[in-house]
Amino acid sequence: xxxxxxxxxxxxxxxxxxxxxxxxxxxxxxxxxxxxxxxxxxxxxxxxxxxxxxxxxxxxxxxxxxxxxxxxxxxxxxxxxxxxxxxxxxxxxxxxxxxxxxxxxxxxxxxxxxxxxxxxxxxxxxxxxxxxxxxxxxxxxxxxxxxxxxxxxxxxxxxxxxxxxxxxxxxxxxxxxxxxxxxxxxxxxxxx
Numbered sequence: 001x002x003x004x005x006x007x008x009x010x011x012x013x014x015x016x017x018x019x020x021x022x023x024x025x026x027x028x029x030x031x032x033x034x035x036x037x038x039x040x041x042x043x044x045x046x047x048x049x050x051x052x053x054x055x056x057x058x059x060x061x062x063x064x065x066x067x068x069x070x071x072x073x074x075x076x077x078x079x080x081x082x083x084x085x086x087x088x089x090x091x092x093x094x095x096x097x098x099x100x101x102x103x104x105x106x107x108x109x110x111x112x113x114x115x116x117x118x119x120x121x122x123x124x125x126x127x128x129x130x131x132x133x134x135x136x137x138x139x140x141x142x143x144x145x146x147x148x149x150x151x152x153x154x155x156x157x158x159x160x161x162x163x164x165x166x167x168x169x170x171x172x173x174x175x176x177x178x179x180x181x182x183x184x185x186x187x188x189x190x191x192x
Contacts, residue, residue, distance in 0.1 A: 017067035061085025083109035106130025
């Protein structure tokens with residue numbers, strides 16, 4: 001058990017990665033009623049407890065959190081969604097400075113990160129159930145994002161980046177809930 005009575009508030013989805021560079025996989029999570037994002041560090045001695053590190057509180061409707069080097073500085077950052085609230089945000093390592101990706105769009109209850117445009121940095125994709133749109137956010141490599149609309153009248157609780165047609169780029173696979181569909185959005189961006 002990595003979180004023993006220190007993850008209250010209806011914990012949601014997990015992120016995995018080595019946040020502190022010690023070679024061990026850390027775990028991040030969020031809580032929609034606790035309104036927090038946090039990560040847990042495993043002990044070197046497996047009989048000891050995991051150590052909780054708070055990333056942010058007062059994050060209304062926090063649900064998703066993933067790890068990746070967003071600004072290409074060699075440090076692991078966090079990308080998070082407020083799936084029962086509003087907006088996407090990334091937290092810059094090492095002090096978890098909040099940087100909004102999009103603060104206003106409602107209920108981003110899905111999240112994936114990957115190099116969508118093939119330029120070597122991590123982009124973000126989400127489906128905003130409250131606004132019923134899917135969009136991806138182009139990273140300039142320094143953590144500044146530009147929104148690109150994909151489709152309207154789409155909802156999702158799960159979204160994945162995968163090369164569906166084996167053409168060397170990441171497509172978007174969506175499991176629609178209220179939209180009652182499973183959709184593959186083919187990446188048609190020019191190859192770099």
